[in-house]
Amino acid sequence: MIRYLYLQIAYIIIGFMALMMMTVFFLSHESVVPYLADKYLKVYGFSYAKIQGSLFEGITIEEGAYKKSVAFKTLTLKYDFLGLLRLSPTFDVLRID
Numbered sequence: 556m557i558r559y560l561y562l563q564i565a566y567i568i569i570g571f572m573a574l575m576m577m578t579v580f581f582l583s584h585e586s587v588v589p590y591l592a593d594k595y596l597k598v599y600g601f602s603y604a605k606i607q608g609s610l611f612e613g614i615t616i617e618e619g620a621y622k623k624s625v626a627f628k629t630l631t632l633k634y635d636f637l638g639l640l641r642l643s644p645t646f647d648v649l650r651i652d
Contacts, residue, residue, distance in 0.1 A: 582611040582636065611636050613648070628652045 581587060585607065592606045600622040608614035613633035620626040633648035 579611070583609050585609055588614055 587610060588608050589606055591610075592603070596603070602620050603616050604618035606614060606616050613631070615632075616627075616630045618628060619630055629650070629652040631648055631650040632646060634644070634646045638645045
């Protein structure tokens, strides 16, 4: 009985570790940001020429505009990902040219 319980706990821990590794891979991969931007930003009237970065570290948007009223050449947003989960998120760098 105890052997069965330990085996189940080991499987749960291994599954949790695999899930965490996939989450970190998803957040740090560079192709995730352009995919999400194409899917969600353009629906709300935001246009851009190029977007790069990762969800884990930050993003850079080049030649962006919001509904043709606000335009910028480069927007750089760097942050600590865990800081975004707080009630008041903090950003390390917010630079707009």
